[in-house]
Amino acid sequence: MSDPCMASVSHLSAKCLRHKLCQELSKMDYRPTQQQTWRPTTAKDKGIWVIYGNGVYDITEYVAQHPGGTKILMAAGKSIEPFWEVYSVHKNDEIFEIMESYRIGNIKEVPAKSATKSANDPYKDEPIRSPLLIPSSEKPFNAEPPVQMLAEKFLTPNDLFYVRNHLPVPCVCIEDFTLDLALSTGKPSLTFKELTQKFPKRSVTAAIQCAGNRRSEMVKVKPVKGLNWGSAAISNAKFSGVSLNELLKHYNVDIDTVRAKYIVFEGLDTQPDGSPYGASIPLELARMLKDEIIIAYEMNGEPLPRDHGYPLRIIIPGVVGARQVKWLKKIYFSPEESTSHWQRRDYKGFNSSTDWHNVDFDKSVSISQLPVISAICDPVDGQELEEGAEEVTLKGYAWSGGGRGIIRVDVSADGGETWHEATLKPNGQTPYHSYAWTLWEADIPLPEGATQTQLVVKAVDVSYNVQPDSVAGIWNLRGCLSNAWHRVNVTVPPARV
Amino acid sequence: MSDPCMASVSHLSAKCLRHKLCQELSKMDYRPTQQQTWRPTTAKDKGIWVIYGNGVYDITEYVAQHPGGTKILMAAGKSIEPFWEVYSVHKNDEIFEIMESYRIGNIKEVPAKSATKSANDPYKDEPIRSPLLIPSSEKPFNAEPPVQMLAEKFLTPNDLFYVRNHLPVPCVCIEDFTLDLALSTGKPSLTFKELTQKFPKRSVTAAIQCAGNRRSEMVKVKPVKGLNWGSAAISNAKFSGVSLNELLKHYNVDIDTVRAKYIVFEGLDTQPDGSPYGASIPLELARMLKDEIIIAYEMNGEPLPRDHGYPLRIIIPGVVGARQVKWLKKIYFSPEESTSHWQRRDYKGFNSSTDWHNVDFDKSVSISQLPVISAICDPVDGQELEEGAEEVTLKGYAWSGGGRGIIRVDVSADGGETWHEATLKPNGQTPYHSYAWTLWEADIPLPEGATQTQLVVKAVDVSYNVQPDSVAGIWNLRGCLSNAWHRVNVTVPPARV
Numbered sequence: 001m002s003d004p005c006m007a008s009v010s011h012l013s014a015k016c017l018r019h020k021l022c023q024e025l026s027k028m029d030y031r032p033t034q035q036q037t038w039r040p041t042t043a044k045d046k047g048i049w050v051i052y053g054n055g056v057y058d059i060t061e062y063v064a065q066h067p068g069g070t071k072i073l074m075a076a077g078k079s080i081e082p083f084w085e086v087y088s089v090h091k092n093d094e095i096f097e098i099m100e101s102y103r104i105g106n107i108k109e110v111p112a113k114s115a116t117k118s119a120n121d122p123y124k125d126e127p128i129r130s131p132l133l134i135p136s137s138e139k140p141f142n143a144e145p146p147v148q149m150l151a152e153k154f155l156t157p158n159d160l161f162y163v164r165n166h167l168p169v170p171c172v173c174i175e176d177f178t179l180d181l182a183l184s185t186g187k188p189s190l191t192f193k194e195l196t197q198k199f200p201k202r203s204v205t206a207a208i209q210c211a212g213n214r215r216s217e218m219v220k221v222k223p224v225k226g227l228n229w230g231s232a233a234i235s236n237a238k239f240s241g242v243s244l245n246e247l248l249k250h251y252n253v254d255i256d257t258v259r260a261k262y263i264v265f266e267g268l269d270t271q272p273d274g275s276p277y278g279a280s281i282p283l284e285l286a287r288m289l290k291d292e293i294i295i296a297y298e299m300n301g302e303p304l305p306r307d308h309g310y311p312l313r314i315i316i317p318g319v320v321g322a323r324q325v326k327w328l329k330k331i332y333f334s335p336e337e338s339t340s341h342w343q344r345r346d347y348k349g350f351n352s353s354t355d356w357h358n359v360d361f362d363k364s365v366s367i368s369q370l371p372v373i374s375a376i377c378d379p380v381d382g383q384e385l386e387e388g389a390e391e392v393t394l395k396g397y398a399w400s401g402g403g404r405g406i407i408r409v410d411v412s413a414d415g416g417e418t419w420h421e422a423t424l425k426p427n428g429q430t431p432y433h434s435y436a437w438t439l440w441e442a443d444i445p446l447p448e449g450a451t452q453t454q455l456v457v458k459a460v461d462v463s464y465n466v467q468p469d470s471v472a473g474i475w476n477l478r479g480c481l482s483n484a485w486h487r488v489n490v491t492v493p494p495a496r497v
Numbered sequence: 498m499s500d501p502c503m504a505s506v507s508h509l510s511a512k513c514l515r516h517k518l519c520q521e522l523s524k525m526d527y528r529p530t531q532q533q534t535w536r537p538t539t540a541k542d543k544g545i546w547v548i549y550g551n552g553v554y555d556i557t558e559y560v561a562q563h564p565g566g567t568k569i570l571m572a573a574g575k576s577i578e579p580f581w582e583v584y585s586v587h588k589n590d591e592i593f594e595i596m597e598s599y600r601i602g603n604i605k606e607v608p609a610k611s612a613t614k615s616a617n618d619p620y621k622d623e624p625i626r627s628p629l630l631i632p633s634s635e636k637p638f639n640a641e642p643p644v645q646m647l648a649e650k651f652l653t654p655n656d657l658f659y660v661r662n663h664l665p666v667p668c669v670c671i672e673d674f675t676l677d678l679a680l681s682t683g684k685p686s687l688t689f690k691e692l693t694q695k696f697p698k699r700s701v702t703a704a705i706q707c708a709g710n711r712r713s714e715m716v717k718v719k720p721v722k723g724l725n726w727g728s729a730a731i732s733n734a735k736f737s738g739v740s741l742n743e744l745l746k747h748y749n750v751d752i753d754t755v756r757a758k759y760i761v762f763e764g765l766d767t768q769p770d771g772s773p774y775g776a777s778i779p780l781e782l783a784r785m786l787k788d789e790i791i792i793a794y795e796m797n798g799e800p801l802p803r804d805h806g807y808p809l810r811i812i813i814p815g816v817v818g819a820r821q822v823k824w825l826k827k828i829y830f831s832p833e834e835s836t837s838h839w840q841r842r843d844y845k846g847f848n849s850s851t852d853w854h855n856v857d858f859d860k861s862v863s864i865s866q867l868p869v870i871s872a873i874c875d876p877v878d879g880q881e882l883e884e885g886a887e888e889v890t891l892k893g894y895a896w897s898g899g900g901r902g903i904i905r906v907d908v909s910a911d912g913g914e915t916w917h918e919a920t921l922k923p924n925g926q927t928p929y930h931s932y933a934w935t936l937w938e939a940d941i942p943l944p945e946g947a948t949q950t951q952l953v954v955k956a957v958d959v960s961y962n963v964q965p966d967s968v969a970g971i972w973n974l975r976g977c978l979s980n981a982w983h984r985v986n987v988t989v990p991p992a993r994v
Binding site for chain 1: 915955
């Protein structure tokens with residue numbers, strides 16, 4: 001695979017793009033501060049600029065006229081090109097002409113620093129990624145899409161699907177690849193071709209969520225260890241592949257009677273000592289899901305992308321992302337949980353009085369199914385609404401683990417004093433086998449005369465589970481399971497008279 | 498059945514007992530006020546008395562010496578005899594002797610008022626009930642056991658199991674009784690004998706909970722319509738009977754393929770217009786539970802008591818009590834929910850901004866599976882702990898609907914500032930098929946020097962669902978689903994020096 005930093009501008013990785021911005025804009029007359037460039041929420045005060053080609057454009061004045069509203073702010077301080085790849089209506093002469101009137105300077109290409117990357121770097125073969133992704137760490141690569149884009153599509157486009165890697169992305173030669181099963185009836189190894197051709201293709205549409213989604217809210221209560229995820233460490237896709245149950249049956253293994261307590265999955269991604277990423281789920285849970293667990297080789301109709309497990313990922317709907325092992329290499333039954341770090345010493349819940357000096361990971365149950373959650377994707381925290389706005393349109397997602405469908409989403413524009421029911425967009429699944437997320441939307445009145453207010457969302461699942469009110473009540477040392485009411489602060493400038 | 502009010506003293510109904518107390522004690526020299534008799538939490542100030550036989554005893558001075566501690570306060574203002582039926586260690590000469598030293602007066606028997614009960618009273622044939630039950634309504638009869646007794650036994654004794662009746666208790670002549678099935682394959686009617694002899698006996702241990710359990714806490718936020726339940730409208734029992742799935746199979750009905758959306762249950766209890774109590778659950782849920790739904794004729798090894806559905810009750814584990822139809826008469830499949838009031842116009846959830854002027858019952862999903870809940874049973878709210886106590890022992894229950902086992906119970910002795918993990922008593926069930934409740938216990942330090950404090954409990958289920966922090970956030974016009982953190986205020990008198 002070619003070095004991502006040598007690719008054309010429109011496919012530059014986020015890292016390279018930022019590198020260029022920092023290196024090159026420092027030579028220009030216009031020098032935006034860190035705050036100005038990366039926190040574009042105070043547009044009118046500090047100036048908003050974007051780059052296109054080699055041009056730098058100050059669009060501060062234009063924002064109010066933008067037909068797509070404040071969405072343009074997603075590109076503030078960045079190249080606007082990857083956004084135009086998604087919103088392609090922009091690529092026309094009229095818009096290029098408008099753009100030119102805002103040009104404030106130019107950047108020039110320099111050889112990318114990463115061209116000197118060491119041949120020993122375990123991360124030297126990372127895939128090319130969408131520059132739209134917002135990384136929370138580079139090595140291993142972890143990133144979420146801009147949260148405003150998340151609620152736009154029921155199926156998250158593959159290149160925007162949040163990425164949670166624990167280790168370098170393996171390079172897989174598909175001709176040599178096998179999936180290895182260790183069963184009581186034998187130890188078959190299946191080639192990719194056998195898997196895709198011998199077994200019927202099954203599909204499930206499911207949201208996958210990182211246990212640390214919305215961790216950044218928990219950090220505000222007290223520091224935690226973990227990636228500083230916003231609200232977009234969750235995405236939704238249609239996964240297709242082989243039914244685990246059908247595969248096991250083919251080898252005369254009956255999941256209902258097999259003698260074991262756990263089913264263990266191992267990936268091709270390895271630690272420096274050679275041990276693989278591993279995870280397990282209780283066999284009881286696998287029995288309940290049965291035909292719904294899929295060894296996926298497709299994601300939204302395309303081959304599984306490298307960042308999402310190419311060639312195979314185990315899809316266990318309703319369960320935390322960490323158990324849905326990517327680059328799946330091995331499956332076996334066991335009397336005990338996976339012995340991996342991530343099963344035994346991570347991804348567990350604790351109460352808020354447990355800290356690193358008194359934590360006992362052995363006493364806590366590994367996270368499998370996740371609880372009910374929701375988030376406002378649009379507007380974003382700190383956003384300035386229209387001058388004199390009397391109502392606001394909220395968009396977001398809601399989801400619960402264990403296949404529990406969402407039955408109600410409540411939204412508030414006054415910090416949770418009064419509530420309105422959002423309109424749910426049916427996900428096409430049944431209430432107790434609802435693995436996809438539910439997108440929702442609501443137009444609600446803003447408090448009269450308020451110049452700032454807090455928007456809030458909370459969801460209810462079919463088992464009438466609700467989200468906890470406060471982050472403080474669920475704080476835990478790893479910052480997992482951050483599913484309190486989601487709060488977004490916005491300002492409303494008074495109408496001009 | 499004989500009039501309960503003519504029965505011997507030790508079997509007097511709570512109603513009759515209170516009637517007697519009010520009628521008779523008014524003739525005595527000692528006249529406790531309402532507050533003194535029914536809210537025995539300020540013992541040392543106002544005097545505590547109990548009755549035994551025809552004696553009235555002021556035990557104020559004795560409470561501190563009682564080997565069972567403040568449990569004796571459960572009988573304050575009442576006959577102590579039904580408690581001694583449970584705690585039978587008390588029936589000995591030594592204790593009778595101690596008692597006599599506290600006698601302050603006597604009561605004399607009068608003909609009970611209810612002996613004049615009308616023959617037209619639809620409630621004339623109600624069963625005899627334990628006087629330990631605390632009624633929230635008399636007609637229909639609804640009552641919960643003293644909450645302190647609830648966490649004492651994993652299986653709630655039948656006569657202490659909370660009672661939730663919507664209508665008069667039917668009188669069933671077992672020889673004439675049939676269970677009627679309306680199936681696509683026929684309309685069989687089964688006698689009680691056929692049911693109990695033709696099919697294998699299956700059992701499930703399950704907690705049943707009223708949707709309104711802990712409603713009294715919601716009332717404090719804003720009035721709601723509903724019985725003013727404390728924390729004991731939940732109980733746990735082993736139910737035995739015929740597997741619904743096996744019965745259907747016997748009549749060639751496959752629950753997985755039957756064309757319908759709901760399974761409907763009707764009781765023998767009828768409204769004045771002759772229509773029966775009815776409820777339904779989605780067929781999807783019935784399919785998931787399958788062999789776990791039981792047509793019960795036994796409860797804790799005894800014939801189903803009249804108050805709990807004699808001769809048959811449908812047991813749908815993990816689901817709200819209201820769907821577990823008592824005096825079960827008819828089962829059928831339907832394309833729509835039960836049309837009963839209780840399915841369509843009751844037992845649904847709403848947000849806290851929905852009130853009677855804007856409620857639309859059709860828009861809300863009927864409650865089936867319940868969310869995670871817990872409660873402190875001992876100490877009780879308002880209780881005075883031992884003088885100078887430095888720690889407190891908490892006991893209670895935790896449970897979640899949908900078979901989700903309890904994985905953690907957190908308790909606090911400082912209003913939720915710091916948390917300790919309670920010790921769970923395993924319920925013997927598996928994490929994802931955990932229908933029984935989990936009792937728990939914790940010895941935790943009291944805040945140093947505090948003379949009053951708030952004890953708190955919250956539980957976590959296997960899907961990491963948590964309880965909401967505050968009652969206000971889940972308030973709803975019917976006062977259902979009151980599962981916020983449970984808070985109990987206690988006082989700690991300073992140690993005497």
